[in-house]
Amino acid sequence: MQNLVLFSSKDRDALLNTRKGESKFGEHVQLLTNLNNIYEDISNLDVDHVIFGIAEDIGVYANHGKTGAYRAWEASINFLLNIQSNSFTKAKRVLILGYLDYSNACEIVKQEPTKKSISKARQLVESIDKDVTFLVSSIVKAGKTPIIIGGGHNNAYGNIKGLSLAKNDLVNAVNFDAHTDFRPEEGRHSGNGFSYAYAEGFLKNYFVFGVHENYTSEKLFKTLKKIKSIKYNTYESMAVRNELDFNSEMERALNFVSGKHFGLEIDCDAIENIPSSAQTPSGFSVKDARQFVHYFGQHKNVGYLHICEAAPRKKSMQKVGKLISYLITDFIRANDH
Template structure:
């Protein structure tokens, strides 16, 4: 696997807070020895999940959004390392692979003015390069029979997750996306707002369900596009579930699962769907953290759940004294997924 910065045992020891009488995830998660072949090690490992970070916000910049999502990986891995290893959830289920090496892409992106049309086109090209790297790594993980857990980064990385998984499975996959936005915008060049429309157009995305779309932030053109593709793309809205009480949250989870469950599917989580979570498109109105946790547990509890992607969290945009909270939230979400998925 090229373009990968592998996580080392010394990295894990540095971020794990050891305490007498306690066993932390950081003491039990698997690290691939530096001299070992990555593919061979993962193949022979009994651990089911492979943790990967994508510390970038190039796709968000290309989408004219606020940068900062590149900081989620560092915050999350530190929180994950300090989760208690116990009978409810075991750190030994996880291999920490490391992070996609996006240093050069980030340095180039920082020099660009996203409001300049020509420089924005250059950002599109940089996102395409990241797409290739993510697709290859996800393909390799899924092909080895493991389940990737990906921490972004922007939602542009849904493209690489979907394409890599579809190529490994040998067919298009389905996706459930917990998001305030469709990310099914026009094919104007790659960014965080069109990862799903690109994978649909290229034949990697079969069925797509958007859970909790915000009505006030979805364009007429996107709604018209989805309406014309309703046999393969469906949605519900946050407003009809939580504001007008026209639909029930639990029933909607069951119905959307019915739509996607017969094929391999990815679980995409955009943290901008949760109120007061620092992100590129931070919101004051949305589902609760508890509802998101229930959602991840529910969709993880199926044999066709093929990956989990948590994106758009931006600790650097949050309160300075509490910027660890996004990492802690991501830790909760990952253990909820594992708890559900381990029942299979």
Template sequence: MPHLKVYSPKFISRFLKTRPGETKAGEKIQFISRLEELSKSEAKYVIFGIPEDIGVRANYGKPGAASVWNAFLEAFLNFQHNDFLSSENLVLLGEINCSAEMEKASNLDFSDPNYYVKLGEMVEAIDEVVSAVVKAIIAEGKVPVIIGGGHNNAFGNIKGASEAFGKPINVLNIDAHTDLRKLEHRHSGNGFSYAREKGFLDKYVIFGLQENYTPQYIFEEMEAAAEVKYSLFRNLNNGDENAIFEEQLGFVSEGNFGLEVDCDAIAGFPSSAISPSGFTLDEVRNFIGMAGKRQNCSYLHLCEAIATKDYPTGKSLSFLVYEFVKNNAHA
């Protein structure tokens, strides 16, 4: 069973590159020794990682999302602690330790007729830990910032937030895909389907949807559901994307909502479903800043990214997190 691995200053010291006269985020960021200590911290944001790609594999996708957490830490912890980034308002919690499940997934026989079902069972185990951690963070009045893993982890985020608030939550998802696939074995393509089915998700917006990746049956289901809205990417390049994004924010932000960002929505971004068409990184930075200013924005999740040698994935994710913790109205 996966579990939460809590970090210490000593553990993250290997990522730090200190310089005389400068203070890095990793030198001021806060730590706790166990989840129950969150109530004693005055920090508002709690960062943790989910280094797994089992849900992506279970969705017939490209593995690699497990690699991005360390890349993020190496970049973000070396951002400057200054008037624009108050690292003391952040807790670096740790990671969902999925190493045993990752090894087990790698050793599965691909020819096994139950290969994908077995991966889905591992995803369900990860769901339970993710939801418990998110629930505990939000119950303390804090804002989770979740890095990595496949978009299967949206289900755990939504479930945990819903249970913390005692009601279904709303979600705005910046994504090229809906992740509303059929209720089969759990995988990265049906986290929102299951969240709706289980009663954890109320209003749902997909911003930047690529129709080329969306089956007809999903379009029909969305058209029949008043609580689901989407904006096609091809209709968002007329200079009015910010106005449309604000409109979609208005739809979800009347209640508590989560902000999901699938990195395949960013053109050329290394991800499990990399696409040549999509938003720029700076556009997504702007969207995250806009959403983060809403008082009811209850968590941020960045997923599906892959660390590569020829792209600064960790630094890119760090800019996205910075935009959220810099602007969020909870500060």
């Protein structure tokens, strides 16, 4: 894959901060020294989880959003490598594959949005879709569970399609998100990954957890209500009006998606005060997000974890890196069957 940059021992050593008497996560993870056939190379490794990043925010730009999501991989890998390696973190069962690099294509996001630049960005997203689909499908076929660090939520499409192709069946998804990302099929961007996956026959049941009522149109709510294979709840119904219980709603969502293999999607837009493409001052707590990942990560049919839309600046790299590291390790612990 021309856009895949393998994570090397040299990369790891440059980021590791070793300390006498301690053992760091990065000292024990597995790496690939070269790549011939990704399916065969990964199949032969004694690991459970394969972590890779998608360094892009083209899909966010194509959706007229706030860019910066390309930095999430850099922030995450730096902090993940330097957590403690112990019986809880299971570093030896993890392969850090590398990241999909779109630095050249990402030059487009520096332009003032025009009809022409948005159209071009949406075409670029289609090429990113192909890479993500191939990578996720190859990892799942090899019997491993992908952990994907975005990037924009446009990459949900490639995740879902990749899982579906690997399983040769429709799959389900649960999305912890302030937005439905079920916008019209007007050209690929971060706001319509699920609608495209549904329209093209890869996605069956879809549950959106925590939609913000202020940022979802009446037209979209009506669309969701018409489709029996889509369920949702709102943040306000749980956290403001206390009409619904968080834990009971997680159970309802799991019952809706767990009959088939399903994707676990975490959009950082849903977490309060986390730098993201649509940062919110009112949202779920980090604790809520971690409990959500743990709850769904335990199920035997969870097909992958995708954490997306975090958009750290220089001053917030630590905050974002630590958050994503927590979510990754929560999933690894829960997913240890």
